[in-house]
Amino acid sequence: MAEEVKLFRTWSSPFALRIVWALKLKGIQYETIFEDISNKSPLLLQYNPVYKKVPVLVHNGKPVSESLVILEYIEDTWKQTPLLPEDPYERATARFWAKFVDDKLMPSIWHVFVTQGKEQDEAIPLAIENLNLIEEQLKGKKFFSGETIGLVDIAFGWMGNLISVLEMVTGLKLIDAEKFPLLQAWMQNLSDVQVIKENWPPHDKLVSKFQAIRETYLATGAPK
Amino acid sequence: MAEEVKLFRTWSSPFALRIVWALKLKGIQYETIFEDISNKSPLLLQYNPVYKKVPVLVHNGKPVSESLVILEYIEDTWKQTPLLPEDPYERATARFWAKFVDDKLMPSIWHVFVTQGKEQDEAIPLAIENLNLIEEQLKGKKFFSGETIGLVDIAFGWMGNLISVLEMVTGLKLIDAEKFPLLQAWMQNLSDVQVIKENWPPHDKLVSKFQAIRETYLATGAPK
Numbered sequence: 001m002a003e004e005v006k007l008f009r010t011w012s013s014p015f016a017l018r019i020v021w022a023l024k025l026k027g028i029q030y031e032t033i034f035e036d037i038s039n040k041s042p043l044l045l046q047y048n049p050v051y052k053k054v055p056v057l058v059h060n061g062k063p064v065s066e067s068l069v070i071l072e073y074i075e076d077t078w079k080q081t082p083l084l085p086e087d088p089y090e091r092a093t094a095r096f097w098a099k100f101v102d103d104k105l106m107p108s109i110w111h112v113f114v115t116q117g118k119e120q121d122e123a124i125p126l127a128i129e130n131l132n133l134i135e136e137q138l139k140g141k142k143f144f145s146g147e148t149i150g151l152v153d154i155a156f157g158w159m160g161n162l163i164s165v166l167e168m169v170t171g172l173k174l175i176d177a178e179k180f181p182l183l184q185a186w187m188q189n190l191s192d193v194q195v196i197k198e199n200w201p202p203h204d205k206l207v208s209k210f211q212a213i214r215e216t217y218l219a220t221g222a223p224k
Numbered sequence: 225m226a227e228e229v230k231l232f233r234t235w236s237s238p239f240a241l242r243i244v245w246a247l248k249l250k251g252i253q254y255e256t257i258f259e260d261i262s263n264k265s266p267l268l269l270q271y272n273p274v275y276k277k278v279p280v281l282v283h284n285g286k287p288v289s290e291s292l293v294i295l296e297y298i299e300d301t302w303k304q305t306p307l308l309p310e311d312p313y314e315r316a317t318a319r320f321w322a323k324f325v326d327d328k329l330m331p332s333i334w335h336v337f338v339t340q341g342k343e344q345d346e347a348i349p350l351a352i353e354n355l356n357l358i359e360e361q362l363k364g365k366k367f368f369s370g371e372t373i374g375l376v377d378i379a380f381g382w383m384g385n386l387i388s389v390l391e392m393v394t395g396l397k398l399i400d401a402e403k404f405p406l407l408q409a410w411m412q413n414l415s416d417v418q419v420i421k422e423n424w425p426p427h428d429k430l431v432s433k434f435q436a437i438r439e440t441y442l443a444t445g446a447p448k
Binding site: 050059062064065066068069070072073076077088089091092095096099100104133 | 274286289290296301312313316357
């Protein structure tokens, strides 16, 4: 049977980009459906009735949502170019840090991004603390998973590019080479990977988008 | 080599109870270290420096934290009595709902529990909406995973018992048999499982504990 693989995404969603990378790293052919999140398609709402969000992966008619769940599904379904190591402890370590990216690291960086003045000053230490924790995981390694890209690289990868956008929009340097030499080197290593490089959303378009998001938050108050 | 398995837990943590159940279902011998969260042991802080929380599972000297990550580790390490099905799509479905329990369902129920009056009235619809979503997953099934207990049963299992404690403390009936017949039946099925039944924390002690928690929140304001 010919496989039918469809990815519902937006051009800018960092969570959807994880799925793009994983599918391309594994060489899976798929069809892309670009969603407009201000006018979601009936199909997206049908496939992800709980969160009504991208990304959704539809494989032979069956939908999977939540990007870390989709990555596990891709890993379980297509064995080539593994995203997770075989050793149970190494798998747990990768899952722990991928979850940390979603639960702690990204929200703390985001909080810096959507605030200013005293509120931003207060938000920075937590972001730095979380960045230090993830920096330590890169000791002696090219990627979080070693010599090749794995789950944590994919989970945090987009922030590796986004950080330059956020820094440009805020005028604030969060990750510098002096404080975070390993993260700096990792961002470069990641950008050198063909599949990653070829699939970044356009930088200028991201800057405009995030500029607008930041202005909205500054005008209406940051989410707590 | 003799295996060394240690579980750092508290007597009441619902997240730690997940690990107790999983280990017992798989017949793994382990040592329990009961932590006092008001005076955490140096070992706990060493094993879980990121979150400084229970549960932590230590297997042959290597620590794993975050209960859903630990459950995956247990599943990867000890194959007997599987908690996840073999089919990739069914695995993804189980992971999706286990994540939903942590990300959406439990916080929404908790919000009802730590509020009162108008704030509570406003919190109830979201909890009910989430309970409806999970109720639907039980259609035609004894447990979320079918005839035997799996990941979602373990992830949501404690709430199955806790709900009666929360209802007693708040005087509010959130899950009744008329609105949630499948959840009601599931809670009963779960309670009938030997490993589950034998490992509930003492009901009276839970009521006292949650009474105190609710009073503290009502006095100081609920977390947003």
